[in-house]
Amino acid sequence: MKFKRAVKYGFCAGVRIADKKVKKFARSGGRDGGILGQVVHNERVVSEMAQLGVPTLESMGEIDQGTIVFSAHGVPPSFHREAQAKNLKVLDTTCPFVYDIHDEADAAVATGEHLVFIGRPDHREVIGYTHDRDPSTYHVVLTVEQAKEIDWSRYQGVKILYQTTLNADDYEDVARYIESQVESASRADTICYATKENQDAVRELGADAEVDLILVIGGRQSANTRHLWELGRELKPCYLVHDLDDLDPEWFDEVTTIGITAGASTPDYMIDEVENEVHRLVSARC
Numbered sequence: 001m002k003f004k005r006a007v008k009y010g011f012c013a014g015v016r017i018a019d020k021k022v023k024k025f026a027r028s029g030g031r032d033g034g035i036l037g038q039v040v041h042n043e044r045v046v047s048e049m050a051q052l053g054v055p056t057l058e059s060m061g062e063i064d065q066g067t068i069v070f071s072a073h074g075v076p077p078s079f080h081r082e083a084q085a086k087n088l089k090v091l092d093t094t095c096p097f098v099y100d101i102h103d104e105a106d107a108a109v110a111t112g113e114h115l116v117f118i119g120r121p122d123h124r125e126v127i128g129y130t131h132d133r134d135p136s137t138y139h140v141v142l143t144v145e146q147a148k149e150i151d152w153s154r155y156q157g158v159k160i161l162y163q164t165t166l167n168a169d170d171y172e173d174v175a176r177y178i179e180s181q182v183e184s185a186s187r188a189d190t191i192c193y194a195t196k197e198n199q200d201a202v203r204e205l206g207a208d209a210e211v212d213l214i215l216v217i218g219g220r221q222s223a224n225t226r227h228l229w230e231l232g233r234e235l236k237p238c239y240l241v242h243d244l245d246d247l248d249p250e251w252f253d254e255v256t257t258i259g260i261t262a263g264a265s266t267p268d269y270m271i272d273e274v275e276n277e278v279h280r281l282v283s284a285r286c
């Protein structure tokens, strides 16, 4: 049995830095605080942080003192003001790419453009972009059907921005539809290269004749992990692995090479654990 890891997989630079910052904070005795939302979309990382004394909080209302950690996905600017008003210390792990999108959206609004975020309205990153804005200044859409429900003739100029973890190719039809409906539209290049690299690498793994099946490792709530699985299964038998209990020994019958990839919020140790467990399961069946 052989494992072949994708050329790019797992933690992106933004998540790696966020993870390090929170661990450093916890190890330096920072036990008076919490993380607003999952620091990354991975249950293992969340429980690891809780064990280090930094629990995950659902809202700003749950903390009145100490340090609030803002995750790599970022938060609405008003959350920074709220933290300041409460005299909280802020450990900001927002990814610089996410800040770029906040800036790009502000600049577009300043020139009178209407904002269109292609993304999921309930995703923390998108909430960060939209929460504080006047609802008449933006739309969030994910499908052509949703885009068709909007009267675009009301807007002269439109700026299209993407949630960083989406694959632009998958939403080309949405962007094109919007562009066909307005006088002037421009796209901001906001897809994160880290996501694209992981996606290109899983396609490469799927096209590799040596690889018999692909395991995609990642958190249950991680959209980019799920997307890797969707891409992988188009090319090879492909299974999502959220934890070791998901592994089914029958998957590995007559398999010699397993392709491995992982979502942007999957820690390296989880990938090692999965490989070790697969070895153990396969040996047990021999």
Ligand code: SF4
Pocket: 012, 013, 014, 015, 072, 073, 095, 096, 097, 098, 164, 165, 192, 193, 194, 195, 264
């Ligand atoms: S996926 Fe990209 S934008 Fe998101 S945290 Fe990672 S590096 Fe930043």
